[in-house]
Amino acid sequence: MPLQSLNPLTGKVTKQFDEFTPEQTAEAVRAVAQGYASWKNTDFAHRAECLLSLAEVLKARADEFAAIMAEEMGKPVSFGRAEVLKCAGVCEFYAKNGEAMLTPEPVAGCGQEAYVDFAPMGTVLAVMPWNFPFWQVLRVAAPSLMAGNTVVLKHASNVPQCALAIESAFRESAFPDNVFRTLLIGARQVESVLDADSVIGVSLTGSEGAGSKVAAAAGARLKKCVMELGGSDPFVVLADADIDKAAKVGAMSRCANAGQTCIAAKRFIVADAVYDDFLAALGREMDALKMGDPMDKDTVVGPMSSTGLRAELQRQVERCAAEGGRIVKGGVLPEGEGAFYPLTIIADAPFDAEVCREEFFGPVALVFRAKDEEQAVAMANDTPFGLGGSVWTGDGAHGLELARRIEAGEVVVNGLVRSDPLMPFGGIRRSGFGRELSAFGIREFVNIKSVIRD
Ligand code: NDP
Numbered sequence: 094m095p096l097q098s099l100n101p102l103t104g105k106v107t108k109q110f111d112e113f114t115p116e117q118t119a120e121a122v123r124a125v126a127q128g129y130a131s132w133k134n135t136d137f138a139h140r141a142e143c144l145l146s147l148a149e150v151l152k153a154r155a156d157e158f159a160a161i162m163a164e165e166m167g168k169p170v171s172f173g174r175a176e177v178l179k180c181a182g183v184c185e186f187y188a189k190n191g192e193a194m195l196t197p198e199p200v201a202g203c204g205q206e207a208y209v210d211f212a213p214m215g216t217v218l219a220v221m222p223w224n225f226p227f228w229q230v231l232r233v234a235a236p237s238l239m240a241g242n243t244v245v246l247k248h249a250s251n252v253p254q255c256a257l258a259i260e261s262a263f264r265e266s267a268f269p270d271n272v273f274r275t276l277l278i279g280a281r282q283v284e285s286v287l288d289a290d291s292v293i294g295v296s297l298t299g300s301e302g303a304g305s306k307v308a309a310a311a312g313a314r315l316k317k318c319v320m321e322l323g324g325s326d327p328f329v330v331l332a333d334a335d336i337d338k339a340a341k342v343g344a345m346s347r348c349a350n351a352g353q354t355c356i357a358a359k360r361f362i363v364a365d366a367v368y369d370d371f372l373a374a375l376g377r378e379m380d381a382l383k384m385g386d387p388m389d390k391d392t393v394v395g396p397m398s399s400t401g402l403r404a405e406l407q408r409q410v411e412r413c414a415a416e417g418g419r420i421v422k423g424g425v426l427p428e429g430e431g432a433f434y435p436l437t438i439i440a441d442a443p444f445d446a447e448v449c450r451e452e453f454f455g456p457v458a459l460v461f462r463a464k465d466e467e468q469a470v471a472m473a474n475d476t477p478f479g480l481g482g483s484v485w486t487g488d489g490a491h492g493l494e495l496a497r498r499i500e501a502g503e504v505v506v507n508g509l510v511r512s513d514p515l516m517p518f519g520g521i522r523r524s525g526f527g528r529e530l531s532a533f534g535i536r537e538f539v540n541i542k543s544v545i546r547d
Contacts, residue, residue: 096111166223187411223252330367
């Protein structure tokens with residue numbers, strides 16, 4: 094099967110690429126294993142230099158890369174550009190801080206001398222999704238490479254141009270050949286890549302289905318994996334919250350990237366006292382978001398990545414309405430070209446309906462009423478997921494207390510849930526396990542080794 098770039102604005106295939114044959118895949122994996130043999134012996138200063146040069150290439154080509162994302166998966170160019178610059182930022186972050194995170198740590202009281210070392214292990218396989226097609230790759234690649242590992246990328250089949258563009262950025266930078274390679278392969282070849290002895294683990298971002306299959310394949314081979322899967326983040330609005338600010342951030346969180354974000358606010362849980370005000374404000378803020386051609390730099394919401402995903406979302410909306418959810422705005426598929434989905438609010442759906450426990454991967458906000466704070470926290474935690482969440486309150490200190498009670502990988506008080514290289518990123522429960530970014534991320538695929546001199 095060829096890998097196709099299909100423009101979600103026009104529905105037309107713009108480019109297609111032959112999938113690697115199994116022999117080509119094996120050859121690329123072997124070349125990266127050879128690349129590892131010398132890369133693992135480089136010093137941190139050299140790795141940092143390579144990362145900094147990659148950051149420069151990314152910055153210089155940000156507009157070009159943003160246009161590729163717009164064409165392949167519908168991301169508006171101003172957001173695509175910001176994504177590429179964020180990738181440059183994560184390279185700079187690990188160039189500056191990676192060595193300190195991996196410097197051997199002395200331990201007193203064990204033998205005459207003892208320390209914990211953080212040694213590279215081999216090639217990391219990155220299985221990546223299309224929704225942040227640059228950021229998700231670089232947030233795995235930058236720490237892995239700084240740690241002395243090498244990386245092979247199996248990108249989502251619908252973004253082959255992004256996958257090749259990322260590889261071309263590496264080639265243009267100071268990185269030597271064969272420390273980062275793109276494998277143009279479909280899902281079926283992933284197991285054979287995991288079979289290679291040189292591949293020591295896999296980091297996957299994507300759906301629960303993909304996660305459970307790839308985690309099982311890694312487990313069968315006794316290889317480590319990090320899983321960053323879906324979410325249904327709660328957005329808890331208390332009676333004393335700044336409603337206008339909460340609605341503004343909530344609308345952007347839910348609708349940016351056409352709602353196709355794992356850490357988007359998805360379940361708005363609102364205190365009874367401010368429920369009507371918040372619902373109205375959220376609607377106004379959503380109306381203010383400009384939807385249109387992703388190549389237009391003023392566009393905030395582009396088309397969804399495919400009509401297939403849009404149809405899946407529409408089925409969820411219809412199931413939700415059938416359960417008693419009140420469609421306050423949107424909810425009807427538009428006529429005409431482009432995989433656009435109207436910005437949608439569904440209020441008062443039964444909280445425990447099966448469909449309300451699913452992830453809505455598109456611009457659909459579910460708004461629920463909570464009678465008090467206790468019920469709001471209970472509702473926030475009553476989900477199979479646990480990726481992110483936010484709490485909105487006029488009392489920041491109390492917000493932090495509530496943040497401790499919300500069961501998720503990240504909780505933000507009065508702000509947008511986001512990924513930041515300074516902070517660990519990842520989930521609990523069906524949102525996955527392991528962490529990316531910060532010192533926790535760079536230590537996922539290293540040999541944490543005890544060295545003792547008696
Ligand atoms: P997938 O989870 O199917 O794809 C993510 C990556 O995993 C792709 O590279 C894909 O390859 C690969 N993959 C999928 N199945 C397997 C498998 N059995 N073995 C090995 N690799 C596999 O995402 P979809 O595009 O299908 O999105 C569907 C849903 O996933 C969304 O509705 C959303 O709920 C969730 N999702 C969550 C994301 C997040 O950031 N948490 C990101 C993207 C999706 P290939 O493309 O070749 O199938």
